[in-house]
Amino acid sequence: MPPQTATHVLRCVYCGKVQETADRMFRCTQCSELLEAVYPEWASAPPEFALRLKEIWRERRGSSLPENASGVWRFRELLPRVERQHIVTMCEGNTPLVPLKKAARELHLPNLLVKHQGMNPTGSFKDTGISAAITMAKAEGFSWVCCASTGNTSASVAAYAARAEMKSIVLLPAGQVAAGKLAQALEYGANVLQLRTDFDGCLRVLHEVVRKFSAYLLNSLNPYRLEGQKTVAFELMEQLDWQVPEHVIVPGGNLGNSSALGKGFMELRDLGLIQSLPKISIIQAAGANPLVRTMRENGGTELIRVTPETRATAIRIGNPASWRKAVNVLKSSGGACEEVSEKEIAQAKAELGAEGIGCEPASAATLAGLKKLVAAGFVKSADKVVLVLTGHMLKDVDYMKQLPGQSLLGPMEADGDAVIRTLEQIYARH
Numbered sequence: 001m002p003p004q005t006a007t008h009v010l011r012c013v014y015c016g017k018v019q020e021t022a023d024r025m026f027r028c029t030q031c032s033e034l035l036e037a038v039y040p041e042w043a044s045a046p047p048e049f050a051l052r053l054k055e056i057w058r059e060r061r062g063s064s065l066p067e068n069a070s071g072v073w074r075f076r077e078l079l080p081r082v083e084r085q086h087i088v089t090m091c092e093g094n095t096p097l098v099p100l101k102k103a104a105r106e107l108h109l110p111n112l113l114v115k116h117q118g119m120n121p122t123g124s125f126k127d128t129g130i131s132a133a134i135t136m137a138k139a140e141g142f143s144w145v146c147c148a149s150t151g152n153t154s155a156s157v158a159a160y161a162a163r164a165e166m167k168s169i170v171l172l173p174a175g176q177v178a179a180g181k182l183a184q185a186l187e188y189g190a191n192v193l194q195l196r197t198d199f200d201g202c203l204r205v206l207h208e209v210v211r212k213f214s215a216y217l218l219n220s221l222n223p224y225r226l227e228g229q230k231t232v233a234f235e236l237m238e239q240l241d242w243q244v245p246e247h248v249i250v251p252g253g254n255l256g257n258s259s260a261l262g263k264g265f266m267e268l269r270d271l272g273l274i275q276s277l278p279k280i281s282i283i284q285a286a287g288a289n290p291l292v293r294t295m296r297e298n299g300g301t302e303l304i305r306v307t308p309e310t311r312a313t314a315i316r317i318g319n320p321a322s323w324r325k326a327v328n329v330l331k332s333s334g335g336a337c338e339e340v341s342e343k344e345i346a347q348a349k350a351e352l353g354a355e356g357i358g359c360e361p362a363s364a365a366t367l368a369g370l371k372k373l374v375a376a377g378f379v380k381s382a383d384k385v386v387l388v389l390t391g392h393m394l395k396d397v398d399y400m401k402q403l404p405g406q407s408l409l410g411p412m413e414a415d416g417d418a419v420i421r422t423l424e425q426i427y428a429r430h
């Protein structure tokens, strides 16, 4: 008998109160903190449950059934139980794990890899979470979904809502969203509202909207978002043949992704599929560093909000919703929380690009952070390190203009001799 999927309950991450369902705000009814999905049946599952999982997941990889081809629903034994017909999927997940070469040489880290979540259907890691959460929305009979976003969530929500034949509302900070992301939300037919505020302001307004309108909230304070996003840990471990890396490094904005990644690893450990946790480190832009300051100034007990400013617009967030969950991940895994400057992000992005790995500025923060962690002796030469790249390079092409080392020549005459003369100069320089 294959292991069955389990029923879940929602537990408050702060006071621990357990509830079966949540209202539209996904808050604890006792203390208003965030909730997380937990699966009480796992505690009494027979040992075969965990042992059979690796095999079942591997077998599904060759299947073309939508629920098996999905890099989220393939792991459905560790997800909320849903009816097959409600699953909204576009083959999300299934992203490549690629070794770095130049950066590996320069940092003396022979085992340095990137997990490129930008290779998801809409170009960011959000798709794994949106697939899971919009499936719950469909199962509950909603026809409208909504989110506040720095851009990627809105692109993903718009696309998955279109697939599910639902309507979407997205609130964006006016003038602060990269053009590629805005284009996606519009193309997929979202109702896009640009507000004169930042992401934190959009999320605040969205709370007011959701109280009055029957729209399902798809931001990462929705615990089902994290259930989808945690599957990156499962997929990564499969790709690494279940050998736990010493470090996994992820950028931090609203802190849903780092929380999900940590939850995924902790569940694997608790079920006995892995024996230890990687150190999960979170990197923020120095201009949008509430978690860094919170860890540094009070050890993670009380959030220090900041007014965010960074050209890595995806992580331009000063009041992150999932900060408590992220603190828990840092403490449980022994990871570091580091900040990087705008210059360091740009430099790291250029270096990744120079080895053929394009990504968003926010994603490049991981490499910039890694350099600091190596310099501090926190990451050592023998360690295996995985950088989670969260978004595709084409999301934010305007950022390219400010990168060092560009070589765009011309316009020049369409004349063979002129081109050859230019090439001779280039050859001479190398």
Ligand code: F0G
Pocket: 124, 126, 148, 149, 150, 151, 152, 153, 154, 220, 251, 252, 253, 254, 255, 256, 257, 258, 314, 315, 360, 362, 363, 390, 391
């Ligand atoms: N990287 C990218 C490319 C992102 O789009 C985001 C968040 C993050 C990192 C940070 O992840 O918020 O879970 O800590 N983007 C959200 C959005 C906020 O609206 O698209 P996080």
